[in-house]
Amino acid sequence: MEFSDPEAARLYADVVHTGSDLVIGLDFDGTLAPIVEDPTQAHVHPDVPDLLVELADRVRGVAVITGRPVRQALALGDLDVVGAQITERGRHFIVLGQYGNERWTGVDRRIVSPRPPHGLASFLREIPSLLRRAGAGEAYVEPKGLAVALHTRRLDEPEAAFARLLPLVSEAATRHDLAVEPGRLVVEVRAPGMNKGIAVRDLADQWSAGGFLFAGDDLGDVEAFTELIGLRESGTPTLVVCSHGGDGPTELEELADHVVDGPDGVVEMLRQLIEDLDAVAPRH
Ligand SMILES: [Mg+2]
Structure with a gap:
C-alpha cells in the first residue's frame, strides 16, 4: 500500500x-x-x-x-x-x-433498539415551519425512527440552503434536548449521549x-x-x-x-x- x-x-x-x-x-x-443523490439507493x-x-x-x-x-x-x-x-x-x-x-x-x-428520545416528536412537528423559515421548504425529510435527517442535496442551491437551515435546526434541537449531527448537505437531529x-x-x-x-x-x-x-x-x-x-x-x-x-x-x-x-x- x-x-x-x-x-x-x-x-x-x-x-x-x-x-x-x-x-x-x-x-x-x-x-x-x-x-449518491438518493440515499435509499446507496x-x-x-x-x-x-x-x-x-x-x-x-x-x-x-x-x-x-x-x-x-x-x-x-x-x-x-x-x-x-x-x-x-x-x-x-x-x-x-x-x-x-x-x-x-x-x-x-x-x-x-x-x-432503544425508545425514541423525548423531544423528537415535538421537534418533528416543528420541521415544516423550520424549513419554511430557512427557505428550504422542499428539503428532503428522512425520518429514521430514533432521529430525523434533513437533506438539502436536491435543492437548487443546496449549500446556501444548508447554511440557512443549520442554525435554525440547532436552536430548535437544543430546545428539545436533542443533539445535532451536521454532515454533507444533511443535518441530523437525534438523541444526545x-x-x-x-x-x-x-x-x-x-x-x-x-x-x-x-x-x-x-x-x-x-x-x-x-x-x-x-x-x-x-x-x-x-x-x-x-x-x-x-x-x-x-x-x-x-x-x-x-x-x-x-x-x-x-x-x-x-x-x-x-x-x-x-x-x-x-x-x-
Ligand atoms: Mg459516511
Missing part, C-alpha cells in the same frame, strides 16, 4: 501485526457505499460483502458503524447475509446503526481489541477518529483512515493517518490488508 508519509506506514504495520486481535470499524455511506461497492467475510476470518471482529438505521444498512449492503456467513464461520460481525444506538449481530439477527466515538470504545472493550482500524468520511466520524487516537496514546495500535469522496470535510483528512479514494480506495485497502495479515500470520 502507498502511504503519504513513513509515520502512516509504520502505524499500518503496527496494526497488521496485531493480527487476530485486530478490530475493524467501517462507516457505511461514503466509505463502503458511494454518496448500495455498497460490489466487492464489499465477500471482503467483509474474508476479513472477519482473520481478525477479532468486523463492525459497520453508521448513522443510518440498521435496517437500511442491512438492505443496502447485504449485511444480513454477510453477518450470517461470518457467524456460521464462528467469527464476529456487528452492525451499529444510528451512531451506535441500534445494534444487530449475526448471532441474534434482530435489531436491538451517543456517538461513534462511544460506539468504538464500547466495541474495543467488548472485543478486547489488540488493535483497531477505523475508516470514515464525514463529520459524524470525528469522534471515532479521536477515540482511536486516544486508544493509540494508551498503547493500542490504531490506524485512522479517511475515505475521501471529493467534497468531504478537510478536517477529517487532517485527523486521519491515511487517506484513500472513496469506497474504491477502501476496498483496495481492505484487500491489501487481508494479504498483509496473511503474510504476518500465514493461514493453514
